[in-house]
Structure formats: C-alpha cells, structure tokens
Amino acid sequence: MNSVSRFLSKYTIWLYAVLAFVFMLVPIVYTIAFSFNDSRRSNIEWRGFTLDKWLSLCEAQGVCQAFANSILVGLVSTILATTLGTMIAIALARYRFRFRAATTLLLFLPMATPEVVLGAGLAAEFLTAGVPKSALTVILAHTMFCISFVVVTVRARVASLDPAMEEAGRDLYASPSQVFIRVTFPLLLPGIIAAALLSFALSFDDFIITNFNSGPFVTFPKFLYTAAARGLPAEANVVASAVFFIAIIAVVTVQLTSAARRKRLAAQS
Amino acid sequence: MAFGAFTTTAAPPTDAGARKRSKVALILLLPGLAYLALFFLVPLVSLVLTSLQSKVPGGDIGEYQFDLVFANYGTVVGQYGEHILRSFGYALVATVLALLFSYPLAYFLGVTLRRFPLLQALGLTLVIAPFFISFLLRTLAWKQILSDEGMVLGTLKNLSVLPADAHVTGTAGAVIFGLAYNFIPFMTLPIYTSLEKLDLRYVEAGGDLYASPARTFFSVTLPLSAPGVISGTLLTFIPAAGDYVNASNSFLGSPDTAMIGNAIESNFLTQQNYPAAASLSIILMATILVLVAAYVRRSGTEDLV
Numbered sequence: 111m112n113s114v115s116r117f118l119s120k121y122t123i124w125l126y127a128v129l130a131f132v133f134m135l136v137p138i139v140y141t142i143a144f145s146f147n148d149s150r151r152s153n154i155e156w157r158g159f160t161l162d163k164w165l166s167l168c169e170a171q172g173v174c175q176a177f178a179n180s181i182l183v184g185l186v187s188t189i190l191a192t193t194l195g196t197m198i199a200i201a202l203a204r205y206r207f208r209f210r211a212a213t214t215l216l217l218f219l220p221m222a223t224p225e226v227v228l229g230a231g232l233a234a235e236f237l238t239a240g241v242p243k244s245a246l247t248v249i250l251a252h253t254m255f256c257i258s259f260v261v262v263t264v265r266a267r268v269a270s271l272d273p274a275m276e277e278a279g280r281d282l283y284a285s286p287s288q289v290f291i292r293v294t295f296p297l298l299l300p301g302i303i304a305a306a307l308l309s310f311a312l313s314f315d316d317f318i319i320t321n322f323n324s325g326p327f328v329t330f331p332k333f334l335y336t337a338a339a340r341g342l343p344a345e346a347n348v349v350a351s352a353v354f355f356i357a358i359i360a361v362v363t364v365q366l367t368s369a370a371r372r373k374r375l376a377a378q379s
Numbered sequence: 380m381a382f383g384a385f386t387t388t389a390a391p392p393t394d395a396g397a398r399k400r401s402k403v404a405l406i407l408l409l410p411g412l413a414y415l416a417l418f419f420l421v422p423l424v425s426l427v428l429t430s431l432q433s434k435v436p437g438g439d440i441g442e443y444q445f446d447l448v449f450a451n452y453g454t455v456v457g458q459y460g461e462h463i464l465r466s467f468g469y470a471l472v473a474t475v476l477a478l479l480f481s482y483p484l485a486y487f488l489g490v491t492l493r494r495f496p497l498l499q500a501l502g503l504t505l506v507i508a509p510f511f512i513s514f515l516l517r518t519l520a521w522k523q524i525l526s527d528e529g530m531v532l533g534t535l536k537n538l539s540v541l542p543a544d545a546h547v548t549g550t551a552g553a554v555i556f557g558l559a560y561n562f563i564p565f566m567t568l569p570i571y572t573s574l575e576k577l578d579l580r581y582v583e584a585g586g587d588l589y590a591s592p593a594r595t596f597f598s599v600t601l602p603l604s605a606p607g608v609i610s611g612t613l614l615t616f617i618p619a620a621g622d623y624v625n626a627s628n629s630f631l632g633s634p635d636t637a638m639i640g641n642a643i644e645s646n647f648l649t650q651q652n653y654p655a656a657a658s659l660s661i662i663l664m665a666t667i668l669v670l671v672a673a674y675v676r677r678s679g680t681e682d683l684v
Contacts, residue, residue, distance in 0.1 A: 123486070123491055124487070126483055126484070126487070127484060130483075131502075134505065134508070134509060134560075134563060135508065136520075137509075137516075137517040137518075137521050138508060138509060138517065138520075140520040141517065141519075144520075154523055194411035194414055197410065198407065198408055198411040200407055201403075201404045201407035201408045205401060205403065205407070207401050207404045213408065213412065216412060216420070217415070219419070220419050222613075222617060222667075222668075222671065223664060224617055224618060224621025224640075224664065224667060225621060226622075226623060226639075226640045226643050226644070226660065227426070228419070228422070230647055231419075231425060231660065232422045233647060234426050234429045234653065234657055235418075235425040238425055238428075238429070251418070253414070254418040257411055257414065257415060261411075311511075315513055315514065317515060318623070321644070334513060334516060335515055338515065338519055338629040338630065339628075346516070347516070350513055351512075353511065353512070354511045357511035358508065358511060362504065365500045365504065369496070369497070
C-alpha cells in the first residue's frame with residue numbers, strides 16, 4: 111500500500127465525520143443566521159445584517175406569548191412528571207411487587223406509540239368527556255408522555271446506588287424517612303435533575319401531541335407550525351437561537367465540570 | 380436509549396423486609412400508574428370506541444354517537460390506502476438512510492475517538508445539538524435551502540447543471556430526506572452506546588485470523604452493535620411512520636406526499652370526522668406493534684420489553 115492511500119484509509123472516517131457534522135449543523139446555522147436578517151414581511155431572502163429582531167423581540171405578533179406559554183407548560187408538566195416518575199422508578203428498583211411485568215409494559219408502551227396516536231387518543235378522550243382544550247389539557251398530555259422517560263432516567267440512577275449507604279444510615283438508627291431525606295434523595299438528585307431537564311426539553315419541543323390538545327392555546331412549536339404556512343417572522347428565529355445557545359452553554363458547562371471532577375478524583379486515587 | 384432502558388432488569392431486592400414493604404411500593408406506584416391509565420390507556424379505549432361511532436342522523440358536522448360500525452375501517456382503508464402505504468414506505472426508506480448515515484458516525488464517536496475524551500464529548504454535543512432547536516425550524520430551514528430558487532437549486536440552475544424547472548420540495552424525496560435528517564440523533568446515540576462498549580480485542584482477533592476487514596466488520600463488529608442498531612431503527616421508524624410535519628404542505632411535502640399522520644390530523648382537527656381519524660390511528664398503532672414485534676423477534680432479542 112503506498113503512503114497516500116494509507117493516509118486516506120486512516121483518515122477517511124475523520125473526513126466523513128467532519129462532513130456529517132457540517133451536514134447536521136446546516137439548518138441550525140441557517141436558522142441562527144436568519145435571526146439577524148433585516149427581513150420585512152417574510153424571512154426567506156437575505157436582506158442584510160441587523161440586531162433589530164433580537165432587541166425588539168416581542169414586537170412580532172404572538173411570539174413572546176407563545177414562548178411564555180411553552181415555558182409555563184414545560185415547568186408544570188416537568189414538576190408533575192418528575193414527581194410521579196421518580197416514585198415509580200424507586201418502587202421498580204427497590205421493591206418486590208406483583209404485576210411488575212404489566213407495570214413495565216405500561217411504562218414502555220407510551221414510548222413505542224406514535225405521537226399522533228397519543229395526541230388523537232387524548233383529544234378523543236377530552237372530546238367524549240366534554241373537557242374544553244386549554245393550557246390544562248396540554249399540561250395533562252405533556253405530563254403523560256414525560257413520565258416514562260423520567261422513570262427510565264431515574265431508575266438507572268437508583269440501580270447504580272450502593273445499598274450499603276442506606277444500610278449505614280439504618281445502622282446509625284436513622285428512621286426510614288431520615289434515611290430517605292439524608293441519604294437516598296441526595297444520591298438520586300443528579301438522576302432526578304437529568305430527568306427533569308429531559309422532561310422540560312421534551313415538553314418544550316413537542317408539537318404533534320400539543321396540536322391535538324391545545325385548541326386556542328398557542329405554544330411556541332404550535333406558533334411555528336401555524337406561522338409556517340404564511341411565512342415565519344425573524345423573531346421566531348431569535349427565540350429559537352436564544353434557546354439553542356442557552357442549552358448548548360448548559361451542556362458544555364455540565365460536561366466540563368464533570369470532566370474536571372473526574373480528573374480530580376483520578377488525581378486523588 | 381429508551382428501547383434499551385428496560386433490558387437490564389435489575390435483580391429484585393432479596394432482603395426479607397422487602398415483601399413486607401410492598402405497601403410502600405403500592406403508594407409509590409399508584410399515582411403514576413393511575414395517571415398513565417387515565418391519560419394513556421383510557422385514550423386508547425376512547426380511540427377504539429370513537430372509531431366505531433356513526434353519524435347522528437340529521438346532526439351537525441362533528442356530531443357522532445356510540446355505535447359499532449366496523450365498516451369505518453374499510454372506508455378509511457379505501458380512502459387513505461395510499462397514505463398508509465406511503466407512511467410505511469417513507470419511514471422504511473428514511474430509517475435505512477438514517478442508519479447508513481449514522482453508523483459510521485457512531486463508529487467514529489465510539490471507537491475512533493476513544494483515545495480523545497474531550498473530542499468525544501464535543502462530538503456527542505454536536506450530535507445532540509439539533510435537539511436544542513425546534514425540529515419545525517430545522518425542517519423549515521431545509522425547505523428554504525432546497526427551495527426552487529434557493530441556495531442549492533438556484534446555484535445549480537444558474538450553472539445549468541439542473542433544468543430551470545427542477546424542484547425538490549414537495550416531492551417524496553424531500554419528505555424522506557426530512558424524515559431521515561430529523562431522526563439522525565435518535566439513530567446515532569443508541570449505536571454509539573453499543574459501539575462505545577465494544578471490546579476491540581474481538582476485532583483484532585478477526586484480523587489475526589486472516590479475516591478481511593469487511594468480513595471482520597460483518598461477523599464481529601456489526602453483530603456486537605446489534606442492540607444499538609435495533610434500538611436506533613425503532614426510535615426512527617416509529618415516529619417517522621406517524622410524522623405529519625415533514626410531509627405537510629407548508630414544510631417539505633405536497634398533497635401528493637401526504638402520510639397517514641396528515642390524514643389523521645386533517646380528519647380530526649379540520650373535517651371533524653372523528654371516527655375516520657380514530658380508525659386511522661388504530662390502524663397505525665396496530666401495524667406498528669405487529670411490525671415491531673416481528674422485527675424484534677427476527678433480530679433475536681426478545682428482552683426489549
């Protein structure tokens with residue numbers, strides 16, 4: 111094998127990965143770039159750089175209201191789903207009970223069901239029961255599909271927990287509730303936080319289920335879908351770009367701190 | 380990922396006190412399971428009942444009554460047969476494309492970058508980066524990039540590479556492209572998780588035994604990453620088959636590319652033909668469950684649930 115082809119075969123995968131990442135990032139870069147577009151009615155043609163849309167964000171009809179609605183729905187359904195899901199995760203990992211297989215199936219099925227079926231099913235239920243569509247029905251729907259993901263995330267953490275920690279608490283005459291509050295809960299907290307972040311992200315980005323159960327209530331993705339038909343205002347790109355930057359900064363911070371902690375632990379041992 | 384999450388069933392606790400405490404388990408389980416029963420199971424029952432309803436004689440649009448009209452299913456299959464076939468066809472092609480795109484990428488992240496933890500973390504962040512920007516906006520961005528006079532087609536037309544009337548958006552190809560693009564992270568992450576744990580000594584053993592790199596890949600690497608491939612394909616195929624955003628007119632599709640999700644949406648939310656929407660939903664769910672069960676059985680891992 112000559113050196114050129116050896117070089118190529120060694121670095122083909124690097125080249126492929128770089129091209130793949132560029133391809134995946136194209137629409138993201140495009141969306142962020144067009145948040146700086148000096149657009150008039152439609153935001154399709156590039157008309158020059160401006161910061162106006164970032165500074166006068168809420169002047170576009172409905173963008174800020176939709177964004178605020180999404181935050182509200184995300185927070186409430188995250189709290190509900192994280193509470194209910196964490197309780198299930200602890201029970202699954204720590205207790206013996208009948209109907210374990212049925213419970214696991216009930217948790218697995220919502221994740222294996224297409225969203226359009228979940229959305230239409232809830233809408234049919236609300237229709238039959240005569241419940242008008244509102245923020246409440248959206249929150250009920252989001253909590254439902256987040257629970258399974260919370261269980262998956264927290265359960266992994268419970269399973270990795272060393273039972274000796276809790277035994278030590280009991281040996282030192284701590285009551286069961288003291289053991290839970292002082293030992294179990296703090297150890298589970300990283301898993302619970304991860305689950306809450308995942309729930310919020312799922313809720314914030316959900317469109318398909320929301321569309322069936324929101325009626326006149328507008329979340330940010332629903333705003334995007336409705337506005338897409340007549341052309342999206344640049345302010346929508348601003349909101350999405352801002353969310354993107356915040357999320358990326360959060361992820362990078364978490365990764366850097368955990369890398370630093372690993373390094374510190376490695377240095378100690 | 381989600382589908383692998385239930386595979387490692389932790390051994391149930393063995394201490395003698397566990398059985399006594401089953402009351403605690405009940406208290407922990409009951410609220411969440413009751414919630415899922417009320418907002419997941421009851422809706423499914425509600426869909427079945429709605430799918431069998433009949434029109435109220437002389438009633439308004441959207442007024443239906445309890446009935447057992449099984450013919451509703453035949454009606455929607457006759458009316459939306461093409462939508463149903465398109466859904467599963469598009470989802471299948473998009474899943475294969477996403478797999479072909481994602482496997483090398485996952486291999487790069489999980490094997491090539493093993494010696495560079497920082498680059499690996501950066502790569503993973505890039506893979507999940509699309510999650511942080513609404514998939515509606517990403518799809519709209521592709522629509523504008525691929526539009527008739529947009530960056531790609533406009534340039535190619537100016538260079539006379541493409542005829543002036545060439546178009547991409549609104550075609551089946553564009554919808555499949557959009558579906559494949561949107562689910563790349565769902566495909567890449569589970570495969571990465573499998574490959575990251577891959578013991579490279581097995582791969583070396585293949586080479587030591589004079590297997591060609593291709594042979595080693597197909598008889599060692601690929602089988603060992605099968606759980607990731609199965610999870611990834613399911614996490615792509617299921618949502619893709621039910622998607623109605625990519626195929627809708629204001630995104631990458633046209634009326635000629637409408638999928639079953641579009642038919643459910645328009646029947647439920649626009650035409651208020653609830654029985655038709657419900658029948659289509661049941662057909663979609665039942666078909667997916669049958670396909671997934673067959674697929675999981677054939678691929679030999681029955682411990683997914």
